[in-house]
Amino acid sequence: xxxxxxxxxxxxxxxxxxxxxxxxxxxxxxxxxxxxxxxxxxxxxxxxxxxxxxxxxxxxxxxxxxxxxxxxxxxxxxxxxxxxxxxxxxxxxxxxxxxxxxxxxxxxxxxxxxxxxxxxxxxxxxxxxxxxxxxxxxxxxxxxxxxxxxxxxxxxxxxxxxxxxxxxxxxxxxxxxxxxxxxxxxxxxxxxxxxxxxxxxxxxxxxxxxxxxxxxxxxxxxxxxxxxxxxxxxxxxxxxxxxxxxxxxxxxxxxxxxxxxxxxxxxxxxxxxxxxxxxxxxxxxxxxxxxxxxxxxxxxxxxxxxxxxxxxxxxxxxxxxxxxxxxxxxxxxxxxxxxxxxxxxxxxxxxxxxxxxxxxxxxxxxxxxxxxxxxxxxxxxxxxxxxxxxxxxxxxxxxxxxxxxxxxxxxxxxxxxxxxxxxxxxxxxxxxxxxxxxxxxxxxxxxxxxxxxxxxxxxxxxxxxxxxxxxxxxxxxxxxxxxxxxxxxxxxxxxxxxxxx
Amino acid sequence: xxxxxxxxxxxxxxxxxxxxxxxxxxxxxxxxxxxxxxxxxxxxxxxxxxxxxxxxxxxxxxxxxxxxxxxxxxxxxxxxxxxxxxxxxxxxxxxxxxxxxxxxxxxxxxxxxxxxxxxxxxxxxxxxxxxxxxxxxxxxxxxxxxxxxxxxxxxxxxxxxxxxxxxxxxxxxxxxxxxxxxxxxxxxxxxxxxxxxxxxxxxxxxxxxxxxxxxxxxxxxxxxxxxxxxxxxxxxxxxxxxxxxxxxxxxxxxxxxxxxxxxxxxxxxxxxxxxxxxxxxxxxxxxxxxxxxxxxxxxxxxxxxxxxxxxxxxxxxxxxxxxxxxxxxxxxxxxxxxxxxxxxxxxxxxxxxxxxxxxxxxxxxxxxxxxxxxxxx
Numbered sequence: 001x002x003x004x005x006x007x008x009x010x011x012x013x014x015x016x017x018x019x020x021x022x023x024x025x026x027x028x029x030x031x032x033x034x035x036x037x038x039x040x041x042x043x044x045x046x047x048x049x050x051x052x053x054x055x056x057x058x059x060x061x062x063x064x065x066x067x068x069x070x071x072x073x074x075x076x077x078x079x080x081x082x083x084x085x086x087x088x089x090x091x092x093x094x095x096x097x098x099x100x101x102x103x104x105x106x107x108x109x110x111x112x113x114x115x116x117x118x119x120x121x122x123x124x125x126x127x128x129x130x131x132x133x134x135x136x137x138x139x140x141x142x143x144x145x146x147x148x149x150x151x152x153x154x155x156x157x158x159x160x161x162x163x164x165x166x167x168x169x170x171x172x173x174x175x176x177x178x179x180x181x182x183x184x185x186x187x188x189x190x191x192x193x194x195x196x197x198x199x200x201x202x203x204x205x206x207x208x209x210x211x212x213x214x215x216x217x218x219x220x221x222x223x224x225x226x227x228x229x230x231x232x233x234x235x236x237x238x239x240x241x242x243x244x245x246x247x248x249x250x251x252x253x254x255x256x257x258x259x260x261x262x263x264x265x266x267x268x269x270x271x272x273x274x275x276x277x278x279x280x281x282x283x284x285x286x287x288x289x290x291x292x293x294x295x296x297x298x299x300x301x302x303x304x305x306x307x308x309x310x311x312x313x314x315x316x317x318x319x320x321x322x323x324x325x326x327x328x329x330x331x332x333x334x335x336x337x338x339x340x341x342x343x344x345x346x347x348x349x350x351x352x353x354x355x356x357x358x359x360x361x362x363x364x365x366x367x368x369x370x371x372x373x374x375x376x377x378x379x380x381x382x383x384x385x386x387x388x389x390x391x392x393x394x395x396x397x398x399x400x401x402x403x404x405x406x407x408x409x410x411x412x413x414x415x416x417x418x419x420x421x422x423x424x425x426x427x428x429x430x431x432x433x434x435x436x437x438x439x440x441x442x443x444x445x446x447x448x449x450x451x452x453x454x455x456x457x458x459x460x461x462x463x464x465x466x467x468x469x470x471x472x473x474x475x476x477x478x479x480x481x482x483x484x485x486x487x488x489x490x491x492x493x494x495x496x497x498x499x500x501x
Numbered sequence: 502x503x504x505x506x507x508x509x510x511x512x513x514x515x516x517x518x519x520x521x522x523x524x525x526x527x528x529x530x531x532x533x534x535x536x537x538x539x540x541x542x543x544x545x546x547x548x549x550x551x552x553x554x555x556x557x558x559x560x561x562x563x564x565x566x567x568x569x570x571x572x573x574x575x576x577x578x579x580x581x582x583x584x585x586x587x588x589x590x591x592x593x594x595x596x597x598x599x600x601x602x603x604x605x606x607x608x609x610x611x612x613x614x615x616x617x618x619x620x621x622x623x624x625x626x627x628x629x630x631x632x633x634x635x636x637x638x639x640x641x642x643x644x645x646x647x648x649x650x651x652x653x654x655x656x657x658x659x660x661x662x663x664x665x666x667x668x669x670x671x672x673x674x675x676x677x678x679x680x681x682x683x684x685x686x687x688x689x690x691x692x693x694x695x696x697x698x699x700x701x702x703x704x705x706x707x708x709x710x711x712x713x714x715x716x717x718x719x720x721x722x723x724x725x726x727x728x729x730x731x732x733x734x735x736x737x738x739x740x741x742x743x744x745x746x747x748x749x750x751x752x753x754x755x756x757x758x759x760x761x762x763x764x765x766x767x768x769x770x771x772x773x774x775x776x777x778x779x780x781x782x783x784x785x786x787x788x789x790x791x792x793x794x795x796x797x798x799x800x801x802x803x804x805x806x807x808x809x810x811x812x813x814x815x816x817x818x819x820x821x822x823x824x825x826x827x828x829x830x831x832x833x834x835x836x837x838x839x840x841x842x843x844x845x846x847x848x849x850x851x852x853x854x855x856x857x858x859x860x861x862x863x864x865x866x867x868x869x870x871x872x873x874x875x876x877x878x
Contacts, residue, residue: 062701066537169838170768180770202839248834248842248849255839327640328867338866443827446703446856450864451633451660454703454857461703461853468834468852469842476838478778499769501777 014491019422022362023355029366031379038102041087045109052078057114061462064251071244072252075120076208080156084121086148089128090373091382092390092398093144099379100299100370101361104306108354111310112317115466116250118307123204123253126300126474127159130213133295133369134229134271135411137403141395143211143231150210160209161296162200162232162258169202172215172223173297173475174483175290176499179224185260187216187228187273193266194230194273196238199259204473206256207244210234213271214260224286229272230265238263249465280408288412294424295369295411297474301431302364304474305357308434311467312353312441316346318460319445322452342448346441353434360423360430368423372410425487428480435470435477442467510578513571516555517579521586524551529587532707533850536699545707546623549593549666553623558597566617568601573739574801577746581797584750585757588854589707591747593627595861596662596708598743600628600671602736603684607724612686615721616669629663629670629689635737635863636673636682637730643715645674645685645722652676652722654685654715664689664711665696671723672715679727685720693718704853737862738812741819742800744861748826749793751858755833755851756786762837762846773836782832789825796822816872823859830855 002010011017018025052075060072079085088103089095103125111118131143143159150157163172171181185198196216203212211233218226232239242257270276272292274285281288320343323333333339365374373379397403442464446453453460471477482498490496504510528548531538535545552558560576562568569575576598584591604613620626636642643656654674661670670689675682687694697712724732760783763774773779796818803811830851834841841848859865 065534065701164839167767177769182767182770246844248844248852328638338870342866439831443856447859447865450860454633454860455660456701456703464703464856465853468831468849471831471835472839472842476835478782478835482778 019488022359022366022426026362026366029376031374031376033380033383034099034102037099038105041098041102041106042109044082045106048082048084049110049113052082053110053113053117057117058457058459058462060252061114061116062456068246071207071254072120073208075117075252076156076158077154079117079121080151080154083151085124085156085158086151088125089144089147091385091387092394093141094148094387094391094395095144097382100373101302101365104302104357104361107303107306108310108313108357111307112313114252115307115311115314115463115470116252118310119204119250119253120208122303122307123160124158124209125303126161126204126296127209127211127213129299129369130161130229130296131159131211131231131271133292133299133411134213135404135407136271137398137400137407139231139269139271141398146210156208157211158205158209159211159213160203160205160256161300162203162206162212162214164200164202166199166201170476170479173293173479174499175224175286175293178227178289179222179286181223183217183220183223185214185216186220187218187230187265189218189273190264193264194228194270196230196232196260196263196265199242199257201257202245202255202473203258204253204255206258207241207254212239212258214258216260218273224289225284226274227272227285227289228270228274229292231269231271232260232263232265233269236263236265248468249462250469280405281412283412291412291420294420298360298364298368298420298423298427299370301427301474301480302357302360304470305353305360305427305430305434308431308436308438308467308470309350309353309357311438311463311470312346312350312434314463315438315441315445315460315467316343316350318453318458318463319343319346319448322449322458322460326452339448342444346444349437349441353430353437356433357430360426363419363423363426367416367419369411371415421487425484425489428475428483428487431474432471432477432480432484435467438470439464439467504578507574510575513575514578514582517557517582520551520555520557521583524548525583525586525590529847529850530844532587532589533844535706536701536709545709546666548590548707549623549627552590552594553626557594558623558626559601559617560594561598562601562613562617563605566613567620568617572801573742573804576743577797577801580743581746581750581753584747584854584858585754587707588747588751588851588858589705591750592632592662592705592708592858592861595740595743595747596630596632597627599632599736599740600630602740603630603671603732604628604723606732606735607684607728609723612721612723615686624666625668627663627667628686629661629667631658631660631673632662632862633660633860634673635867636733638863638867639673642682643672643674645676645683645720647676648719652685652720653717654687654720655717657712657714659712660700660710661713662708662710664713665699665709670713672720673729673733674720676726681727682729683726684723684729684732686723687715687718687720689713691718702857704850704855704857738815739804741815741862741868742797742804744858745793745800745815745819745822746797747861748822748855748858749790749797751851751855752786752790752793752822752826752829755830755848756783756790758847759783759786759833759836762840766837779836782836786829786832789829793822793825813872813875816868819862820865820868820872823855823865826855827859 086095091097167182171177187194217223244254559568564570693716695714800818834848
């Protein structure tokens with residue numbers, strides 16, 4: 001009916017059809033082995049749920065209420081024993097090299113039993129993503145080696161991403177706000193490195209982590225332009241752990257305070273600063289800063305979307321179990337239409353959420369941070385060559401400045417801005433949609449269960465406590481809405497400005 | 502708003518706000534740690550005795566039973582003010598009033614005479630009740646058997662509010678020869694009563710809740726055999742408004758803390774409150790707070806003036822205000838960001854408490870079905 005050229009012309013118009021329908025275009029391009037890998041990740045999660053998460057979930061939550069100082073170290077060791085902290089580290093860096101989108105399905109599974117436990121595993125990969133997207137291959141290799149070594153020795157080596165400050169939360173996630181925010185973490189350039197002073201708060205897994213990706217600023221009044229990213233290892237002089245917060249939920253995953261007092265960070269652990277940026281791109285430090293934030297959050301927000309679907313599922317499954325076991329006026333609850341309709345809606349919320357984070361993953365796979373790993377030849381090359389090959393042939397190259405230069409160029413200069421906009425926008429959409437759906441399902445479960453859902457031993461009350469944090473971390477759902485607008489909707493609103501009202 | 506419409510409430514309002522500010526506010530965080538933490542049971546009991554001494558436990562109880570004989574407006578005003586600070590104490594006052602309403606509905610003078618005028622302290626005055634249960638919805642209730650002049654009760658009852666504290670409890674139970682259920686007065690110190698450890702629940706932590714098992718426990722019937730449903734319906738009709746007032750108070754507390762915080766906290770170099778989306782959320786919270794207050798106030802009026810259909814109005818108000826509260830407290834946490842999720846602030850507690858209050862008097866969807874049944878006949 002229409003010539004091919006016309007079809008192309010119409011579908012490329014805003015909103016571009018391909019961008020609006022990633023599943024249609026990219027699902028067929030997925031290497032088949034990825035599906036088997038994802039199935040394996042899901043199966044592992046289910047086994048872990050049966051053997052570890054389900055038996056421990058309520059018990060650990062209760063323990064943290066009995067003793068707010070309690071830290072479930074044994075849980076972290078368990079996850080380490082199961083190999084979860086290296087599962088998604090690329091083989092290039094010594095990990096098991098599971099495809100990165102499969103972590104979402106894994107986290108959803110674990111999150112459906114306990115999203116706090118899922119976070120103890122998942123937030124380590126936020127640290128990994130932050131470290132990797134800084135593109136310093138020598139640092140990446142060193143940190144990932146430690147993680148792999150930690151798995152072998154049984155002493156978990158985790159990574160935390162440390163950006164939130166006592167007076168700056170949302171501000172550190174958006175350069176326009178960062179430029180005006182009340183920042184407090186200062187980095188002073190000295191010969192051979194930086195002296196770091198200040199505090200970070202709400203750092204997930206802070207008390208468990210060995211490595212920390214820390215953002216600081218050489219000029220606190222010009223944060224967006226003077227950011228440095230430093231790798232701080234536990235035990236370094238001047239770095240200490242403060243308290244961990246007394247949170248409403250997700251209590252097995254500590255939100256820690258990290259203090260830096262004249263902490264010297266040598267040049268070899270400086271992953272990004274304005275001078276390093278200048279060495280590989282003409283872009284301004286502020287733009288690179290925003291690109292880095294976008295890359296990290298495009299990955300992590302899809303993961304938080306999976307957490308949201310996890311809690312939506314947990315609430316749905318808990319409510320369904322209750323409805324199956326309960327009678328109203330002598331009839332099973334599940335025979336009533338009003339119950340069926342609510343359970344159906346809860347189920348639909350789970351499926352809709354999963355579609356949202358799948359779209360975000362597809363954007364990461366084909367238009368974002370994972371694209372290098374998703375090219376079929378590279379994917380199969382990484383998958384089937386033995387780890388020993390990477391150790392002997394590739395690993396030495398990672399220490400060369402050229403490796404860092406190529407990776408930095410790849411991510412900062414050789415990606416299309418439109419692709420990054422699409423990726424960050426869809427990650428934000430997944431984040432706020434899935435977590436809103438999660439909280440909604442929790443509310444519906446409580447309404448369906450009444451007093452039975454209020455008891456700790458029912459599990460339902462814990463899910464609704466846990467769920468609320470998802471609407472806050474990785475950028476509040478409000479910031480994520482603005483990011484979606486800015487990244488994807490704004491081209492249709494040329495008069496729109498951001499953070500300037 | 503209630504006080505604005507009725508000046509007579511002013512002295513009560515002054516009293517309750519002073520009490521909430523001075524006696525409750527400093528201890529909210531510690532009380533919320535119950536049943537864990539270092540909180541001595543004596544401290545909790547001392548708090549109960551204070552509200553007993555001030556007369557808060559007999560607001561609607563007629564003066565002849567040593568109550569203060571006020572109406573639903575006074576009760577709702579007080580519950581709301583207490584809930585703004587710590588809704589756990591609202592549940593204590595609510596439970597006291599609910600058990601009294603059951604006894605009054607049954608016109609069980611002898612029971613009231615036995616409890617209230619003779620009570621020496623809160624333990625004897627506060628009557629435990631399963632405030633989250635509509636006994637008609639409950640598949641399993643204790644069994645009651647006639648025994649001499651009274652009855653004996655055997656079986657289990659879950660989620661008994663104040664069961665670990667009070668001397669007396671109003672317990673629903675079924676007599677095998679009757680279709681419905683009946684209410685009984687039980688002495689919880691009876692040897693046949695086995696009490697669970699305090700139940701760790703979502704919210705309202707400072708008001709202890711337990712499960713109990715009864716084994717041939719002597720009991721006195723309240724009112725007539727098999728008439729429990731009627732008494733509960735009468736009592737709950739009025740108490741729905743009281744439940745709504747608790748959540749209206751929680752809404753006010755949440756809005757106030759959100760406004761205070763967003764004025765102080767900065768984002769992008771200016772107070773958070775100056776960003777338009779934050780204002781939009783605050784506006785929605787404020788609208789819901791006003792609507793909730795209006796619903797409670799008008800419902801109290803309808804009850805006081807014995808308006809036709811006041812029972813339906815009361816249920817509708819409760820259902821609506823509970824929904825509003827669950828939305829508001831979720832936004833209330835959100836506006837404080839990460840801090841809102843921490844126990845150093847009040848918002849996370851309100852997030853939990855509002856949902857706990859929503860479950861008072863039985864399952865919310867079934868209340869809706871009851872309401873529509875009344876409307877369509």
